[in-house]
Every structure is written in structure tokens, then in C-alpha cells.
Amino acid sequence: MPGAPARLSRKNPRYHPRGSPAMQRARGTDRILDILECLARENRQMSRAELTERTGMPRSTVYALTDLLLQRGWLEEGGGALQLGPQASFLSNAYLHQHGFEQLARRILSELSAATGTLTEIDVVEDWVHVVALSEGRMAQGYLRPIEGARLPLMPTAAARVMLAELPEETIRRNIPDDDMRDVAGNPVSWESFLAEMKAGQVKGYVTVTGWLEGTVTTLACPLVDGQGRILASLCMIVETREIQENLHFHLVRLQEAARKLSGIMQRTSWPYAEQLWQKLHGGTSGGS
Template structure:
């Protein structure tokens, strides 16, 4: 019986199976980042991939439930991914500890709490817990944004020197959505300051009413593998600044040991 990779029709000699798997993961990652359904030819164009390969792989992914058809030939992420994610959340000791930490932060502060990390050279909120105030700040889970837009970004590149940051962060990310430039030297200075004090907070660069807090979740080597964050209305953030940071740092200290070993 032909296996899944052979069934896709993209297995070639000399590593073709691995290339086919890589391309399948590229398709899933791309749709997750795009946050919308797309036709296979659009996916191929965006990825710069052969259309025949993308058609073969998307057909296979639909058959296996990793993609689903949503009408007009458009495809999006399928239910099987949700099942896999739910299994991970239910059985991963690391994920359960993260969820518990977010719950404690919300209980302490009533504010929206987030667990954030790198996705390539971008920032994502991997999981979050909404605050309990009547005015709630919600979160787009998995949405990739430039590191330069975020408090967490100043911590997640803290292990790099200036040259390493320049090589890692794309030049186009030193601008806000409205085109306003982000000063490179100021960003580097903020990275260094965050490295020294072990946190970073600022008024959000993307709106006029929230203040963002981030503290690192460190590996055994001291690198920020992720961050714990609070996003709060500015007046509440200013009034409770020290208490919010204390809650985040206590939670980060509790889960950081989990990042010294597989989850």
C-alpha cells in the first residue's frame, strides 16, 4: 500500500520525501498566518511553489483532514489540527503549567495575560487568558507580527548582539503599520535595558489606550525562550505597574524550569 508521502505524487529520489513534507508544513503555516481561506493556485503563488506540487499536497491534506474545503475552491485549516492541538494541550505538562500560570496572573490582576514566543523572526501569542474586567482586551492567537511592535520583542532578541539583531529582524519591520519608522538605535537601547532589568513595559505602539508588560521565560542557559505578558488599559497599568510586574515575574519563575527539558 502506498504511504501518504507517495500518495501525494511528489516523492522523488534524493530527498524528495523530505521536501514534500517541508512543503506540506509550509502550506499549513502559511494558511495559519494568512488567517483566511485561499485557493491552491493562490497558495502556490504566495509560496513560490510549483502549482502541481501544491495541488497534489493540498488534495492529500484535505483527505487526511488537515485542510478543509470552505467553498469556491478555497481551503483552510481542518478539524484534525484542532484535535491534535487539543491532545497536546491535554497531555503536555508544559502546556498545563502555562495555562495555570496565565490563570494565576488573571486572578492576581484581572487583566488579559498572554504567553508569547518567536515564530521564525516574528512574534506570536501562543496562548492567552482574557481578563475578568468588564472592559476586556482580547488576543489574536497565532497572528505573526514584527518583534519591533511588541514589548516581548525586546526580550526575545536579548541573546543577540546588535549585528545579530540586524541580521535577524527584517528591515521592513522597523516601521509601524501606518508607515511611521521605528528608530533602530532606540530599539537596540531598549533591548539592552530589558536585558539588564529583566522585563520591558511600554505604551502600545499600535493603539492609544493599552500598556504592555513582558517578562522572560528563560531556559537553563538564560535565554528568553518565551515571555509572559499583560496587556492592560493605560491608567490601570500605571496605577498597578509594580504589582503587575511582580505577578508576571513570579509566574515566569515557576514555569521557566520546564523550558530546560522537553515539554
């Protein structure tokens, strides 16, 4: 019939009968990707039995495909368990080097802002000052996105309580003047309370500071850690205080998930800017020494 859509048949080049070589190759490729993604998602060694259970593939298929991946260097085996191999690492590193930490980080910040409706930042410490390294999103009630590179006093910020937590107490006291020991509203902050908040933040994995914009805004921060376990930066979310009081768990889960992603990128590539600042902060070079 004129104008009718072409029927899929052996004469149609798009036709592939079930079980044809093309369909088999596509399905095999899909299953290979399932194995690699499962290992990447779990981020640990897994046995073939675990992969069979997690992917839902037949046991024989898992064995055949993992043998192929081992031969090609996509997997490594040790102690009867499998993990991603050098080929997977090569591909991951190539992607990271093509895009760079800051470009990848900005994507994660944007996703976090979109999911929570908040302003998000990655902050660092430079010369004993809080610096906004990257920022994405906007917030209601007139809180505009700060300029990247903005410098703020350390004492009032949640990020400071995260980023200074690994330093000796005497180093912190030596480099922060007593006159700077003030909260957002300008009220005095004791060393005892500041240090206690840092230690509590280490235990909980996050810090909150309320009081911004006359108490209507709260900052929520958690650490970003590199492959050596160093806290290179802080991921910070600026949230309406009412939202934190009512939905802390909602925001915290998403903040910490984004922090894990960012830390994972740090562990596979480098962020020279933050690494240099960490060395300066921890290496004995300080403005107050």
C-alpha cells in the same frame, strides 16, 4: 438519646486517643511534608539547624526525619547541608511528564489573569515573527483574547525586545528589514532606540511598550529561561495604560512571580516547540540570511 450524634469513644472506630499510633503517624507524615516543601520553596541546600528554625520542629525531630528521608532517597547531603534527592526529582518529573509543559503553563497563565484582571500570553519568535503560543484571560474595552498561533510583526512588541536581547546586533539588523522598523502607531523606530530598549530591558528584567489601541493599552513582558539560561519565550501581560501608570509594581511583581514558576517548569522538563524555535533563531537559520 435517639438521633444524637455518636460520641467519640474507644468503641467508635473514628476515635483515636491523643498520642495513639494513628495520630503519631499522621503528625510524622505532616512534618515530613513540611521538610520537603521547605527545601522545595527555598530551592537551595539547607542545614538541619535552618530546617529546625524554618519549620518550628524540635531539633531531634528534624534529625530523625531527615535521616529517614536520606535513607529513602528523598534527600541528599553534601557539606553538612541537605537538598532534595533523586526520589523527589523522580516524583516531580513524573508529574511534569503526565501533564506536559503547556497544560501546566496554562494553569499559571490563568492564575495570573485572575489575579490581575489582564490578558496574559506566552510568546515565541518563529521565522522572525512574533507568535502567540499560549493565551489566557480577557481584557476590558474591547481587547479580545487573540487566537493562539496569531502572528504579529516583531518591532512593535515588548516581547520582541525580551526575546531578541541575546542575539548579536548584526543578526537582528540582517533579519529585520528597515521598512519594518515602526512602532504600534506606524511611526518610524530607529535602530538606536530599539537596541537601547532591549539593553535596558535586560538590566531591569522587563520591558514595557505603550501605544496599543490608540495608547490605551500597554504590554509588559519578561523572559522565560530554561535550565541552560536560554531565553526560550516571553511572558507578556496586556494591561490598560492607566493601570500601568498607577500600579506598575502590582502587575510587575505578579508577572515576574509567574515567570519564575514557568521558568522553573522549563528547567525541570522540556518544551520542544520553544526549544526548536530557539535553535532556529540562534543557529544561523533565518529568513533574511
